[in-house]
Amino acid sequence: MNKKREDDSFFRTISKAIGKHKVWKDEPTLVAYGFDSSTAPFQKPSFVILPENNEDVQKVLMTANKWKIPVTVMSGGVNIGGMCVPSEGGIVLDFRKMDRILEINTDSGYALIEPGVSFDQITAALNRKGFKCHVPTAPGGATPLGNYLLQPSGSLANRHYDSIIALEVVLPDGTIFHTGSAAYPSKNVKYYRRYGPFPDLTGLFCCAYGTLGIITKASIRIYPKNESSRVNLTAFNDYSSATQFVKDVVGANIPEHCIIWSWQFYKTYDIFLENVEKPFIPSELYLDPLKPPKGLPYNIVTTLMSGYNDVLDASEKVCARVAKKYGGRVISWKELEKISPGSARSWKEFYLEHHQPKMEHNKKYGLGRYSAWIGIAEPKDVVEIEKYALETVKKLGKEVRPICYYSQPFDFGRCMFLRMFVYTDPQNQELLNKIKHTYTQMYNTIMQKYGATPERYRRDPNMILQLGGYYEVLKRIKKAFDPNNILNPGIGLFTNI
Amino acid sequence: MKLNTTINETSKSVSLCLRCNMCTYGEWPENYPLCPMYSSEKIFTLSPGGLMYLVRALIENKIGYNLDLFKPSFMCINCRACDKICEIIPIPKPHLLPTEIIRLLRYGLVKQGLIPNIFIKKLYREIVKRNSNLEKMEIKIPEEIKNKKLKYILFVEESYPERQKPTFRSTLEVFKKIGVEVYVFIDQWGSGADLYDLGFIDELRSLLEKKSELINHLAGKNLIFIDPHTQEFVLKNWQQYVKNGKKLMGQHLSEVILSLFKKFRVKTGNGRKVTVSYHDPCILGRGLGIYDPPRELLTFFKGVTLLELTRNRKNSYCCGAGDGTRGNAFPEYSKWIARERIEEFRETKADILITSCSYCKDMFKKVLPPKQRGKVKDLIEFVDEMIQ
Numbered sequence: 001m002n003k004k005r006e007d008d009s010f011f012r013t014i015s016k017a018i019g020k021h022k023v024w025k026d027e028p029t030l031v032a033y034g035f036d037s038s039t040a041p042f043q044k045p046s047f048v049i050l051p052e053n054n055e056d057v058q059k060v061l062m063t064a065n066k067w068k069i070p071v072t073v074m075s076g077g078v079n080i081g082g083m084c085v086p087s088e089g090g091i092v093l094d095f096r097k098m099d100r101i102l103e104i105n106t107d108s109g110y111a112l113i114e115p116g117v118s119f120d121q122i123t124a125a126l127n128r129k130g131f132k133c134h135v136p137t138a139p140g141g142a143t144p145l146g147n148y149l150l151q152p153s154g155s156l157a158n159r160h161y162d163s164i165i166a167l168e169v170v171l172p173d174g175t176i177f178h179t180g181s182a183a184y185p186s187k188n189v190k191y192y193r194r195y196g197p198f199p200d201l202t203g204l205f206c207c208a209y210g211t212l213g214i215i216t217k218a219s220i221r222i223y224p225k226n227e228s229s230r231v232n233l234t235a236f237n238d239y240s241s242a243t244q245f246v247k248d249v250v251g252a253n254i255p256e257h258c259i260i261w262s263w264q265f266y267k268t269y270d271i272f273l274e275n276v277e278k279p280f281i282p283s284e285l286y287l288d289p290l291k292p293p294k295g296l297p298y299n300i301v302t303t304l305m306s307g308y309n310d311v312l313d314a315s316e317k318v319c320a321r322v323a324k325k326y327g328g329r330v331i332s333w334k335e336l337e338k339i340s341p342g343s344a345r346s347w348k349e350f351y352l353e354h355h356q357p358k359m360e361h362n363k364k365y366g367l368g369r370y371s372a373w374i375g376i377a378e379p380k381d382v383v384e385i386e387k388y389a390l391e392t393v394k395k396l397g398k399e400v401r402p403i404c405y406y407s408q409p410f411d412f413g414r415c416m417f418l419r420m421f422v423y424t425d426p427q428n429q430e431l432l433n434k435i436k437h438t439y440t441q442m443y444n445t446i447m448q449k450y451g452a453t454p455e456r457y458r459r460d461p462n463m464i465l466q467l468g469g470y471y472e473v474l475k476r477i478k479k480a481f482d483p484n485n486i487l488n489p490g491i492g493l494f495t496n497i
Numbered sequence: 498m499k500l501n502t503t504i505n506e507t508s509k510s511v512s513l514c515l516r517c518n519m520c521t522y523g524e525w526p527e528n529y530p531l532c533p534m535y536s537s538e539k540i541f542t543l544s545p546g547g548l549m550y551l552v553r554a555l556i557e558n559k560i561g562y563n564l565d566l567f568k569p570s571f572m573c574i575n576c577r578a579c580d581k582i583c584e585i586i587p588i589p590k591p592h593l594l595p596t597e598i599i600r601l602l603r604y605g606l607v608k609q610g611l612i613p614n615i616f617i618k619k620l621y622r623e624i625v626k627r628n629s630n631l632e633k634m635e636i637k638i639p640e641e642i643k644n645k646k647l648k649y650i651l652f653v654e655e656s657y658p659e660r661q662k663p664t665f666r667s668t669l670e671v672f673k674k675i676g677v678e679v680y681v682f683i684d685q686w687g688s689g690a691d692l693y694d695l696g697f698i699d700e701l702r703s704l705l706e707k708k709s710e711l712i713n714h715l716a717g718k719n720l721i722f723i724d725p726h727t728q729e730f731v732l733k734n735w736q737q738y739v740k741n742g743k744k745l746m747g748q749h750l751s752e753v754i755l756s757l758f759k760k761f762r763v764k765t766g767n768g769r770k771v772t773v774s775y776h777d778p779c780i781l782g783r784g785l786g787i788y789d790p791p792r793e794l795l796t797f798f799k800g801v802t803l804l805e806l807t808r809n810r811k812n813s814y815c816c817g818a819g820d821g822t823r824g825n826a827f828p829e830y831s832k833w834i835a836r837e838r839i840e841e842f843r844e845t846k847a848d849i850l851i852t853s854c855s856y857c858k859d860m861f862k863k864v865l866p867p868k869q870r871g872k873v874k875d876l877i878e879f880v881d882e883m884i885q
Contacts, residue, residue, distance in 0.1 A: 027565045029542040032550040034559065037515050042559055050540060077516045077541060096518075097539055118518070124526035140525060141517035272584055279588040355525050359584040365513055366588025426512040
């Protein structure tokens with residue numbers, strides 16, 4: 001059967017199974033779903049399917065499996081790494097219509113959501129109940145499920161690293177199963193617990209990029225906003241001091257989370273400030289990232305705390321003492337408003353209202369094509385990595401500006417995360433390739449020298465091929481779950497299974 | 498937008514779209530759905546972001562101009578919600594807003610003759626036919642505009658007095674009741690706002706070149722507009738044809754009447770108690786930033802209680818008429834949007850739905866049963882009724 005006839009036949013079959021209105025195959029739609037804001041190659045799917053419930057997902061997967069058609073899942077589609085760019089001729093399973101918040105359990109502390117629920121939806125719903133969830137630096141239109149499955153960085157990753165608890169998963173053969181406490185037979189299934197007494201299957205689907213199964217429901221951790229939330233601001237003239245401060249206060253169990261912001265990053269929040277109708281780019285963004293102008297701290301650390309006011313009063317005093325110990329100083333919100341009014345406004349929303357500022361996080365993407373590099377290592381090593389990364393990226397030339405980063409402790413400071421990113425002409429493919437090549441070299445260098453690890457897969461099979469036994473075992477699991485390799489094969493995570 | 502901008506010049510802007518979907522809804526925590534096109538199908542293609550992707554695909558030769566592009570390009574109702582939300586797309590030069598880029602997409606389709614829609618095709622043919630007489634046409638510049646220092650110039654497109662008789666009549670009546678003399682300037686062949694919205698850019702350029710002398714005479718004068726579409730287009734786009742260094746200036750009728758009420762202490766209490774809701778027209782609100790004057794004008798009258806619609810001000814929802822097609826290109830889609838808005842009005846339990854755009858008024862009337870059509874009024878008609 002030729003491709004056209006095969007597609008027509010599949011279209012009839014799947015339309016009959018789930019309803020024609022859920023299946024799109026017009027040219028503009030297929031093209032619009034064939035690429036994203038990353039440099040991943042354009043690959044046009046044959047179908048875009050918008051399921052409305054888990055039965056739709058089950059039918060699509062069973063049919064696709066029978067026909068051996070690749071399926072790429074998309075929870076919201078906000079992806080800067082090309083992980084949702086489909087396989088040529090395959091299916092995009094776009095979950096934007098499955099966007100219901102099924103339960104907010106304030107007793108246990110979880111929300112049960114469908115994959116299409118966005119951060120803006122869930123943070124608003126939680127806000128009404130006096131609760132919050134981990135908020136990343138991604139846009140508010142991104143989805144918690146998509147973000148959390150990739151291991152999130154953002155507002156709460158110090159104490160609350162694993163944001164996902166239990167899942168409902170559909171496999172290509174149509175099996176629907178639950179993980180964590182939701183796996184237990186009950187008239188009243190609950191999603192409050194992830195681990196034990198058996199192996200953790202939730203974890204298997206984290207960082208799997210839709211290659212092992214399709215998630216149709218997930219419970220995510222939520223937290224009370226408490227009597228008060230405060231953000232302590234501390235300024236440092238070097239990254240090493242900022243990191244020592246963070247290690248110290250995290251070790252003393254003071255913050256829920258800390259983020260170290262580079263000066264050029266916090267200045268990106270000031271875009272548009274002079275006139276809301278017209279873009280305004282602060283000129284400082286194009287200076288040497290290692291030399292901030294007078295009056296701008298090299299790093300600002302935001303330390304988020306919540307709890308009873310008495311405790312927070314004491315914690316703030318401790319933050320001031322520790323900052324002084326490492327050569328830093330506490331700065332007031334008023335001072336921040338002078339230095340960077342955009343960050344003052346954004347951080348209040350981000351930390352105190354617990355949601356992404358409507359566009360503040362996004363504006364920076366208007367500076368050019370965003371290319372990010374992430375290194376994760378032990379705290380003492382990250383201090384050296386920051387210098388190395390800045391110097392290396394600087395060598396890419398003045399077309400690669402601004403160079404920004406933020407850094408934060410994961411899991412009570414067991415490791416530190418450093419995300420550095422640059423903005424370039426989106427059409428300069430040569431430069432983009434050069435950046436990609438430099439980043440790969442940087443990953444190799446820090447891995448060899450510091451035992452550092454990347455945070456996310458980058459559509460580069462070499463990243464997993466070098467993992468030896470780990471990858472061999474993973475491939476066996478893949479074979480058991482998805483023997484025809486229909487789940488997101490385009491990203492190249494599993495080849496020759 | 499400069500009318501000689503090409504779609505290729507937007508390549509940087511469109512390649513920065515993150516497909517974050519935030520162009521489709523309003524401010525947190527309400528997150529009201531604002532993009533009618535996206536609300537209708539909830540697929541990425543039919544969203545402002547989706548259209549940015551299609552433009553990028555065209556520029557990067559991932560797709561060619563074809564008939565399939567017509568629907569997504571023209572279903573955008575030009576409500577400007579995305580323009581107010583997205584702060585990524587306008588950053589790179591030429592600093593265009595999403596709806597301006599969508600107009601360039603339409604222009605491309607029009608230039609290729611890819612207009613399958615009967616209504617728009619007819620409109621286009623009429624414009625082309627009309628423009629073929631452009632050389633012979635004489636643009637009259639009234640002596641009053643040339644010489645006199647007129648204080649109140651009411652700028653009205655040629656078709657308006659006939660098309661919107663009651664509103665036009667009420668406008669003149671209100672000025673009369675206040676005791677202010679207004680000069681009515683009838684703009685021959687229209688401002689070109691419709692041509693702009695529909696992507697008839699070549700025809701628009703010819704029209705405005707022809708009108709350039711008139712435009713230069715109008716620059717520097719204080720114009721009063723009834724129609725927000727005309728006002729926005731004239732003030733934002735005619736400027737590129739001004740050569741004398743002056744600025745095109747103008748106010749919306751609601752702003753002028755409000756200031757006259759305050760200045761002349763107009764008696765506004767006829768004792769009638771009435772509850773009203775005010776529908777912010779997309780162009781008057783998001784386009785021109787005029788939210789308060791119509792509300793102030795309404796509540797100037799004793800006895801009038803304003804009951805806000807759930808989605809109001811910059812979170813307002815379109816009436817469905819949208820741009821130059823006035824709801825006629827995709828009638829069922831436009832009616833669906835209007836019904837949604839009427840439903841919101843019903844929830845307020847107000848007596849009257851006020852708006853200050855003839856497109857909105859006509860669109861709402863289309864979906865109301867004949868007996869209820871009187872519930873929709875233009876602001877100036879209401880003012881005319883209420884003024885003593």
